[in-house]
Amino acid sequence: MTTLIFGATGGVGSALARKLHARGESIVLAGRDEDALGALGKELDAPFKVCDVLDSDQIEAAVEAAADEGDLAGLAFAAGSIDLAPLRRMTRDMARESFELNTVSAAEALRLAEPHLKKHNGSAVLFSTVAVGQGFVSHAAISMAKGAVEGLTRAVAADWAPKARINAVAPSLLDTGIAQPLLSNDKMREGLAKMHALERLGEADDAAALAAFLLSDEAGWITSQVFPVDGGRSRVRTKG
Numbered sequence: 294m295t296t297l298i299f300g301a302t303g304g305v306g307s308a309l310a311r312k313l314h315a316r317g318e319s320i321v322l323a324g325r326d327e328d329a330l331g332a333l334g335k336e337l338d339a340p341f342k343v344c345d346v347l348d349s350d351q352i353e354a355a356v357e358a359a360a361d362e363g364d365l366a367g368l369a370f371a372a373g374s375i376d377l378a379p380l381r382r383m384t385r386d387m388a389r390e391s392f393e394l395n396t397v398s399a400a401e402a403l404r405l406a407e408p409h410l411k412k413h414n415g416s417a418v419l420f421s422t423v424a425v426g427q428g429f430v431s432h433a434a435i436s437m438a439k440g441a442v443e444g445l446t447r448a449v450a451a452d453w454a455p456k457a458r459i460n461a462v463a464p465s466l467l468d469t470g471i472a473q474p475l476l477s478n479d480k481m482r483e484g485l486a487k488m489h490a491l492e493r494l495g496e497a498d499d500a501a502a503l504a505a506f507l508l509s510d511e512a513g514w515i516t517s518q519v520f521p522v523d524g525g526r527s528r529v530r531t532k533g
Contacts, residue, residue, distance in 0.1 A: 294413060295319040296367030296508060297359035299346055299402055302329040304469025305420065306371035308501035310337060313367075313508070321359040324372070346372045346398035349405075356405045366415035367508045368406045370399040373420060376434040388434050395438040400445055403459070411456035416512070418504045419446055421463040423523040439463075443519050450517030458516035460507045465523035467495040490525030 296313055300306040301322035313320050314337045322341035324330050330341040340362055342355040359365045376391040399419055410417060421439040424432045446461040453459060466485055468476065476482045476494070486494050500522050506512055507520075521527045 294366040294415075295321060295359050295363040296369065297321045297323060297355060297365060297406065298369045298371060299323045299344065299352075299355070300370065300372030301341070302326050302333055303371055303373075304467060304497035305464075305500045305504070306369070307333055308497035309369055309371065309504050310339065312498075312501055312505040314339065316505075318367075319363050321355070321362055323355040323359075346370075346402065347393060349401050352398070352402050353405050356402070356409070360409050364413045365406060365409035366413035368402065368410060368415070368417040369504055369508065370402050370417070370419050371504075372398065374435070376438075377431045378434060379431050380433045383433050388437065391434040391438040392441065395435070396441040396445060399442060400449075403445075403449055407453070407457070411453060415457050416508050417449075417457070417459040418507050419459070419461040420500070420504075421446075421461045421519055423463055423465040423521055423527050425463065426521070427527050446519060447517045454516065458507075458512070460512075460515060460517070461519045462500050462503050462507070463519050463521045463523070463527075464495055464500045465489060465521075465526045467497055467500060469497050488526060488531060489523065490529035490531055492531075493524065495522065495524060 298306050298310050301310050302324040310320055320339050322330055322339055323344040325345050327343045334341040342358045344351045344355040373395050419442050421442045424436045425440045449459050503522050
C-alpha cells in the first residue's frame with residue numbers, strides 16, 4: 294500500500310514522510326520545490342512528483358504517479374499557509390487565495406484520489422488549526438479557510454463511508470519553517486510557548502505522529518474527526 298503526501302517538504306509533511314518510511318511503508322512525495330523533493334526522496338529512497346496544488350492537472354498527475362507505485366491507500370494533504378491580517382486589512386484576494394490553497398486544493402486532491410482510496414479501504418488526513426475553535430486576532434482569512442477544511446472532513450467522511458476514512462489534525466503553533474515570521478526572537482518564542490498549558494511550542498513530529506496513526510489500520514474505526522494537537526491551548530487556561 295502507498296501513501297501520497299502533498300506538501301511533503303514542509304515541516305509536518307517531511308516529518309510524516311519519515312515516520313511512514315521508518316515503519317516500512319511505501320510513500321510518494323509531492324510538493325513545489327523540486328530540489329527539496331529530490332533531497333528528501335534520496336534520503337528516504339522514495340519517488341516524488343513536483344506538484345503545485347493550485348494546479349488541478351498537477352494534482353491529478355501526482356495521484357496517478359502514486360497509484361502507479363502501488364495500491365494508493367493513503368493521502369495526507371499537508372500543504373498550506375498561515376495568512377495573518379485583522380479583518381479590516383483582509384482583502385478579497387487574500388481570502389480567496391487562502392481558501393484556494395488550504396481548502397479547494399485539498400478537496401481536489403481528495404476528489405481525484407477517491408476511487409483509489411475507496412478501492413483499498415484507505416484513509417486520508419487533512420490539517421486544520423487550533424484557531425478555528427478558539428478565536429485569535431489577525432486570523433480571519435486562515436480561520437475561514439481551515440474552518441472549511443473541518444467541514445470538508447466531515448462531509449467527505451459521510452460520502453466515503455464505509456469504504457474509506459478521513460480525519461483532520463488541528464495543531465497549535467508549530468516550530469516549523471512556515472511559522473518562523475512569528476518566532477522572530479527569543480522573547481516572542483517564550484511568550485507564545487507560555488500560552489500553552491505544556492509551556493512549549495509544538496514540533497512537526499507532534500502533528501505528524503497523530504497523522505501517521507490516523508493513516509494506519511490501528512485507526513480503522515475512526516473517521517470524520519478533528520483532533521487538536523495543541524499543548525492544551527484550546528481547552529486549558531494558562532496561569533498567564
